[in-house]
Amino acid sequence: MKEAEVEALVERMQAGDRVALARLMTLVENRAPGLPLLMSRIYPQAGRAHVVGITGPPGAGKSTLTDRITAHRRAAGARVGIVAVDPSSPFSGGAVLGDRIRMQTHFLDPGVFIRSLASRGSHGGVARATRDVTRMLDAFGMEQVIVETVGVGQTELDVMRLADTTVVVLVPEAGDAVQVMKAGLLEIADVFVVNKADRDGAERMKSELVQMLHLRPASASHIPVLLTQAATDVGIDELLVALDEHRATLADDAERERRIRIRRESELLDILEEELRRRLERRLGNGADGLGPVLDAVRGGTLDPYSAALRILEDASTLEELVRRA
Amino acid sequence: MKEAEVEALVERMQAGDRVALARLMTLVENRAPGLPLLMSRIYPQAGRAHVVGITGPPGAGKSTLTDRITAHRRAAGARVGIVAVDPSSPFSGGAVLGDRIRMQTHFLDPGVFIRSLASRGSHGGVARATRDVTRMLDAFGMEQVIVETVGVGQTELDVMRLADTTVVVLVPEAGDAVQVMKAGLLEIADVFVVNKADRDGAERMKSELVQMLHLRPASASHIPVLLTQAATDVGIDELLVALDEHRATLADDAERERRIRIRRESELLDILEEELRRRLERRLGNGADGLGPVLDAVRGGTLDPYSAALRILEDASTLEELVRRA
Numbered sequence: 001m002k003e004a005e006v007e008a009l010v011e012r013m014q015a016g017d018r019v020a021l022a023r024l025m026t027l028v029e030n031r032a033p034g035l036p037l038l039m040s041r042i043y044p045q046a047g048r049a050h051v052v053g054i055t056g057p058p059g060a061g062k063s064t065l066t067d068r069i070t071a072h073r074r075a076a077g078a079r080v081g082i083v084a085v086d087p088s089s090p091f092s093g094g095a096v097l098g099d100r101i102r103m104q105t106h107f108l109d110p111g112v113f114i115r116s117l118a119s120r121g122s123h124g125g126v127a128r129a130t131r132d133v134t135r136m137l138d139a140f141g142m143e144q145v146i147v148e149t150v151g152v153g154q155t156e157l158d159v160m161r162l163a164d165t166t167v168v169v170l171v172p173e174a175g176d177a178v179q180v181m182k183a184g185l186l187e188i189a190d191v192f193v194v195n196k197a198d199r200d201g202a203e204r205m206k207s208e209l210v211q212m213l214h215l216r217p218a219s220a221s222h223i224p225v226l227l228t229q230a231a232t233d234v235g236i237d238e239l240l241v242a243l244d245e246h247r248a249t250l251a252d253d254a255e256r257e258r259r260i261r262i263r264r265e266s267e268l269l270d271i272l273e274e275e276l277r278r279r280l281e282r283r284l285g286n287g288a289d290g291l292g293p294v295l296d297a298v299r300g301g302t303l304d305p306y307s308a309a310l311r312i313l314e315d316a317s318t319l320e321e322l323v324r325r326a
Numbered sequence: 327m328k329e330a331e332v333e334a335l336v337e338r339m340q341a342g343d344r345v346a347l348a349r350l351m352t353l354v355e356n357r358a359p360g361l362p363l364l365m366s367r368i369y370p371q372a373g374r375a376h377v378v379g380i381t382g383p384p385g386a387g388k389s390t391l392t393d394r395i396t397a398h399r400r401a402a403g404a405r406v407g408i409v410a411v412d413p414s415s416p417f418s419g420g421a422v423l424g425d426r427i428r429m430q431t432h433f434l435d436p437g438v439f440i441r442s443l444a445s446r447g448s449h450g451g452v453a454r455a456t457r458d459v460t461r462m463l464d465a466f467g468m469e470q471v472i473v474e475t476v477g478v479g480q481t482e483l484d485v486m487r488l489a490d491t492t493v494v495v496l497v498p499e500a501g502d503a504v505q506v507m508k509a510g511l512l513e514i515a516d517v518f519v520v521n522k523a524d525r526d527g528a529e530r531m532k533s534e535l536v537q538m539l540h541l542r543p544a545s546a547s548h549i550p551v552l553l554t555q556a557a558t559d560v561g562i563d564e565l566l567v568a569l570d571e572h573r574a575t576l577a578d579d580a581e582r583e584r585r586i587r588i589r590r591e592s593e594l595l596d597i598l599e600e601e602l603r604r605r606l607e608r609r610l611g612n613g614a615d616g617l618g619p620v621l622d623a624v625r626g627g628t629l630d631p632y633s634a635a636l637r638i639l640e641d642a643s644t645l646e647e648l649v650r651r652a
Contacts, residue, residue: 040632261625268624268631269610273603275639280598284591298594299587305594306366313601 001027006034010041013140018113021140025115028132031125033278036271039132045139049081050247053163054148055185060169061195064230065239066148070106072240073144080106081137082114083130085149085159113137127158128274131267134162160188161263165246167239169193170209172201186212189223191242197227197235327353332360336367339466344439347466351441354458357451359604362597365458371465375407376573379489380474381511386495387521390556391565392474396432398566399470406432407463408440409456411475411485439463453484454600457593460488486514487589491572493565495519496535498527512538515549517568523553523561 006027012020027038052069054062063084070080106112115137117129130147137145149159160166168189194205209225224242228235250256284295294311297303332353338346353364378395380388389410396406432438441463443455456473463471475485486492494515520531535551550568554561576582610621620637623629 036632036636040630040636043630043632260627264624264627264631265610265621268621268634269603269606271631271635272606272638273599275635276602276606277595277599280595280602284595295591295594298590301586301590304366304369305590305597306362306369308594309597309601310362310366312598 001032001034003034003037006038007041010038013136014045016141018110021113021136022115025133025136028136029117029129031129031274031278035132036275039135042136042139046135047138049138049142049145050243051134051138051145051147051162051164052243053160053166054146054169055160055166055188056169056193057171060171061230062148062169065167065169065193065195065228065236066146067105068230068233068236069144069146069240069243070112072236074106074109074111078143079111079141080113081134081140081142081145082106082112083133083137083145083147084114084116085126085130085147113140113142127161128270130159131162157188164250165190165243167191167193167243169195170205171196172199172205186215190246191239192223192225193228193235193239194225195228195230198229202227327358327360329360329363332364333367336364339462340371342467344436347439347462348441351459351462354462355443355455357455357600357604361458362601365461368462368465372461373464375460375464375468375471376569377460377464377471377473377488377490378569379486379492380472380495381486381492381514382495382519383497386497387556388474388495391493391495391519391521391554391562392472393431394556394559394562395470395472395566395569396438398562400432400435400437404469405437405467406439407460407466407468407471408432408438409459409463409471409473410440410442411452411456411473439466439468453487454596456485457488483514490576491516491569493517493519493569495521496531497522498525498531512541516572517565518549518551519554519561519565520551521554521556524555528553 006024009020009024013024024038024042028035054066056062066082066084070082073080106114115133117126117133134145134147147159147163166188168185168191170192172194192209194202194209196202206225206227213223213225226235226238226242228239230236283291291312294303294308298305298308332350335346335350339350350364350368354361380392382388392408392410396408399406432440441459443452443459460471460473473485473489492514494511494517496518498520518535520528520535522528532551532553539549539551552561552564552568554565556562609617617638620629620634624631624634
């Protein structure tokens, strides 16, 4: 897509055009060339939304919770953006389609924008797409953005890093709290929810979590552990209060300021890395001038790729040529 | 670690020292600086092993199959290397510890080397570590290397790309064959195994898979679908025959030659990307000369990271400085 076309889309999006927003999101999801420029145009409008991440095992009821939070926020007049990161593995989920259908009550609401992102795509592509789509929803004026991921692999942990407030949803039968700790969820949770709390073991799971939180530094003992029954709207008001309270603590939290500075720096690194990779790929694809012989030797197996990489990195002119804009 | 120390480890490893091998693997798993040089020293000895990838859903019996293949290969006098890529998510697995304990029968066998890799770590780190560890086992003289992964997320698909022969293991109750197709497993499988075949539905799953394979190009209809009961050693001989037959077809397969050339090229790209990222990270960490003001502006939020990245990429001297060896 030409720069002028992207520019026109950004302007239309900034004027509230949902079709333009959706098209820009497709560029982002496909990691199209020119993303840094596109995102640098979006960035100034972003930064006002409260970004809530929701994660937990398949079947915990994350989509139903998202649906309920959305309904309550809408009733209070807030606009809501939803990013649903779908699993690529059929073994980890299953009910995805059903979950999406449940969300359709909001599809016709102009105050809600829902985007699904497939979690296929290597090299941190999903985490990057989620970051950029979230920022677009923020820039579009959504006061509440909900990022929902299934599972807790590395991709999901990367995704959660961009949330202001992270909600970990469990169900009574999700296994014991030790599993939660092993998955690194104890470190990332700002709010715990035990959903489907009408089932056996909900109270036991809650008290296990509360006990475990005492193993964390002092601040962690303030992390709420809530019981909900999302399907029947039980406990949602309390959850919203917890989200708002957590958000309020963010404003004057020195630790958070420190984390944000680190996050910005690692985002810069990420953008540079992705862009360098893109340029390398294009140059190698073109059989970049002066690089042909090295590449041929690697392809043919007469030069190992490690030695080739070292040779390229040592040779200033080749390196320079590789990373310059095409 | 100093270059001379690494050099000494490589020499000891090449002389058959298992402790040196394990220490080099730790460097690889931690993605230590200097990896390209280390791996370029290992590379010439590698290339003789038959690398078999084993993947499939949790509970399919992958570890038991790995154990059985290992036992049979050892009985035939071959040396075996095993790379077990463990899941980071507690929700996807669970029996990992038990599986590992089952493998302990081989721990004392000097003809077997087992390495577990945690699948934590972003940016393709696991796939890269698996690639390098596999190559080390190959260079160490293992005729058979088995790479076992739990689950079929993007990481696992990346990991499987390095196998000569990919075995997809299912169980009768793993869901229908459509799930297999959705997961992209149909494209990567060279051999299908329906394990725990004494359970209900094994024959039905086998015939579903056979039918689906007819949807693939002509060559796919040759993909065997085997029934095994790994725990009682049933069907393992047939599996070994299938592995050997697949390997034999590789030698004069023009399509494979084409894929290898592509793989070598993308490996070069991967090594370059990882090394550039490492250098960027170090330079930014040092507050690289001339870059301080840009970095401070990003950290403080007065310059968005996308614009900062573009500025750095446009500025030849900064870029040059960023990617030169420290």
